[in-house]
Amino acid sequence: MxxxxxxxxxxxxxxxxxxxxxxxxxxxxxxxxAAARLEDVAQAVGIRRPSIVYHFPGKQELYxxxxxxxxxxxxxxxxxxxxxxxxxxxxxxGLLDAWLxxxxxxxxxxxxxxxxxADVGPRGDDPVRFSETALRDIEAIIAAGVAEGAFRPIxxxxxxxxxxxxxxxxxCNGRQLGAARTYDAxxxxxLGRYRALLHRLARAAVQPEAG
Amino acid sequence: MxxxxxxxxxxxxxxxxxxxxxxxxxxxxxxxxAAARLEDVAQAVGIRRPSIVYHFPGKQELYxxxxxxxxxxxxxxxxxxxxxxxxxxxxxxGLLDAWLxxxxxxxxxxxxxxxxxADVGPRGDDPVRFSETALRDIEAIIAAGVAEGAFRPIxxxxxxxxxxxxxxxxxCNGRQLGAARTYDAxxxxxLGRYRALLHRLARAAVQPEAG
Numbered sequence: 001m002x003x004x005x006x007x008x009x010x011x012x013x014x015x016x017x018x019x020x021x022x023x024x025x026x027x028x029x030x031x032x033x034a035a036a037r038l039e040d041v042a043q044a045v046g047i048r049r050p051s052i053v054y055h056f057p058g059k060q061e062l063y064x065x066x067x068x069x070x071x072x073x074x075x076x077x078x079x080x081x082x083x084x085x086x087x088x089x090x091x092x093x094g095l096l097d098a099w100l101x102x103x104x105x106x107x108x109x110x111x112x113x114x115x116x117x118a119d120v121g122p123r124g125d126d127p128v129r130f131s132e133t134a135l136r137d138i139e140a141i142i143a144a145g146v147a148e149g150a151f152r153p154i155x156x157x158x159x160x161x162x163x164x165x166x167x168x169x170x171x172c173n174g175r176q177l178g179a180a181r182t183y184d185a186x187x188x189x190x191l192g193r194y195r196a197l198l199h200r201l202a203r204a205a206v207q208p209e210a211g
Numbered sequence: 212m213x214x215x216x217x218x219x220x221x222x223x224x225x226x227x228x229x230x231x232x233x234x235x236x237x238x239x240x241x242x243x244x245a246a247a248r249l250e251d252v253a254q255a256v257g258i259r260r261p262s263i264v265y266h267f268p269g270k271q272e273l274y275x276x277x278x279x280x281x282x283x284x285x286x287x288x289x290x291x292x293x294x295x296x297x298x299x300x301x302x303x304x305g306l307l308d309a310w311l312x313x314x315x316x317x318x319x320x321x322x323x324x325x326x327x328x329a330d331v332g333p334r335g336d337d338p339v340r341f342s343e344t345a346l347r348d349i350e351a352i353i354a355a356g357v358a359e360g361a362f363r364p365i366x367x368x369x370x371x372x373x374x375x376x377x378x379x380x381x382x383c384n385g386r387q388l389g390a391a392r393t394y395d396a397x398x399x400x401x402l403g404r405y406r407a408l409l410h411r412l413a414r415a416a417v418q419p420e421a422g
Contacts, residue, residue, distance in 0.1 A: 032330065034246030111329045117383045118325040119243065128389035135388065154408075157384070157392055162408045165380040169372040172328045177346065178339035181368055197365075197373045197416060204415030205408065 017055050019045045025066045029111035033063055033119070067116075067130045070109045075133040077102045082137075088145030092159075092206065095141055096198055099134075100167040104186050110171040138164065142206075151206035163201050170194050228266050230256045236277045240319035243326055244274055278327075278341040281320045286344040288313045293348075299356030303370075303417065306352055307409055310345075311378040315397050321382040328376075349375065353417075362417035374412050381405050 023044035027036045038059055042049045056062035081098040085091045103110040116127060128135060138156045145151035174185045183190050234255035238247045249270055253260045267273035292309040296302045314321040327338060339346060349367045356362035385396045394401050 029329070032243050032245055032326075034243055114325060114329040115243075117380060117387055118240070118322045118329070126389075127387045128392075132389065135392070157388065157394065158404065158408055160388075161380040161384055162377040162405070162412055165377050166373040169328060169376040173368070173372055176328055176338045177368065177371075178337075178343065181339075181346070183368070193369065194373070197369055200415055201373060201412050204411055 016045075016047065016051065020047075020052055020055055020062070021066055021069055024062050025070070025106075025108045025112065028063055028066055029108035029115075032115055033059075036063075038062070064130070067112065070106075070112060071130045071133055073106075074099065074102050074109070075137060078134075078137045082141070088141065088148055088150040089203070089206070091141045092145060092151075092202055093199055095138060096164060096167070096202055097195065099164060100170070100191075100195060100198060103167055103171045104191060107171050107185070110168050114168050114172055135160070145206060149208070152208045154206055159202070159205055163198070163205050166198065166201070167194075227256070227258065227262065231258075231263055231266055231273070232277055232280055235273050236281070236317075236319045236323065239274060239277055240322035240326075244270075244330070247274075249273070275341070278323065281317075281323060282341040282344055284317075285310065285313050285320070286348060289345075289348045293352070299352065299359055299361040300414070300417070302352045303356060303362075303413055304410055306348060307375060307378070307413055308406065310375060311381070311402075311406060311409060314378055314382045315402060318382050318396070321379050325379050325383055346371070356417060360419070363419045365417055370413075370416055374409070374416050377412070378405075378409065 020041060024036075024041045027040050027044065031040075036059065038049055038052050041062070042052050045052075052062065056065060078095050078098045082091050082094040085094050103113075113131070116131065135156065138160060142151065142154065142156040142159055146153055171185045174183050185191065185194075231252060235247075235252045238251050238255065242251075247270065249260055249263050252273070253263050256263075263273065267276060289306050289309045293302050293305040296305050314324075324342075327342065346367065349371060353362065353365065353367040353370055357364055382396045385394050396402065396405075
């Protein structure tokens with residue numbers, strides 16, 4: 001199993017904990033929460049099940065730690081790209097680019113977020129326990145753009161569903177559309193085309209009506 | 212468990228087979244393939260497991276029948292909306308509206324399609340075995356629009372990821388964004404707003420460059 005470690009991950013905790021989180025992210029992404037087993041994670045890391053339980057008491061706790069890590073990293077990425085930007089459109093494109101680049105670098109995170117939309121569990125009790133930061137990031141930018149009159153009246157949920165969600169599909173669909181339609185989401189030319197489309201769609205979505 | 216039977220379903224086969232398919236669609240949608248059990252489907256229908264096995268030998272066969280039914284119905288819906296339309300833009304909007312209306316009427320199908328994007332299984336061996344008709348529907352429309360010069364050079368995959376996929380999020384996210392952001396995807400006003408955004412995005416995506 002390919003457990004890559006791109007720079008978009010939070011570097012903290014000891015090496016074993018980090019290796020468990022990385023392997024778990026890949027396994028939860030590929031199999032879903034229900035089918036994933038702590039034994040699979042242990043095997044991917046090359047440790048035994050009790051070593052995982054030392055760090056994470058059970059599957060739910062391990063899953064929660066993975067999801068928390070994804071959204072903490074994603075939020076940090078957005079802050080880095082938007083913190084010193086004041087123009088509303090530049091802030092929106094900065095956030096959308098940050099999400100796109102984060103997901104391209106960390107495709108397992110994209111699959112886990114995809115599952116969050118479909119699953120009743122494992123976050124059915126509180127679906128936004130960890131993703132709340134991402135929702136607040138986009139809400140702040142959309143609300144400010146609308147308040148300044150730079151954007152037409154539109155909600156963050158509309159932009160999330162209509163525009164931002166496409167980046168998840170772009171990252172996840174590379175090998176899901178059949179052999180004849182396979183593409184590499186990380187290929188610079190492919191990514192450049194998708195980014196240009198994303199910007200075009202974002203501008204169209206928020207553009208105030210003429211007149 | 213609420214097993215609704217909207218008019219977008221194919222009416223065929225005997226009543227028990229249809230009831231099994233309806234219940235299975237809801238259960239696969241909510242739990243995912245791995246966690247779903249034939250026992251759960253039997254219980255939802257009010258029959259015993261052997262009665263399911265009489266119609267569908269196993270879980271994979273039942274899942275395949277559900278997915279085949281979804282994409283057959285979806286394709287019929289698109290044909291109905293686009294068959295007598297020749298203008299490329301009207302055909303594209305007709306297809307996107309057909310998909311949106313289909314998913315709103317049949318939200319369990321939306322969750323199953325969402326899962327197809329994330330899952331390695333159950334269709335990992337041939338992810339487009341049943342969805343191929345949907346991909347061909349959009350490919351035919353985009354290719355014709357590009358050939359006629361009505362659309363800029365763009366691929367169906369780009370429209371699928373960047374524009375059409377948002378309808379899945381719109382339908383699935385109604386109760387997934389936390390209590391404060393809950394919405395009803397079937398509410399006419401809500402749906403009208405999303406449809407207007409979808410049309411705006413579709414036009415922006417394919418619009419030829421000025422000059």
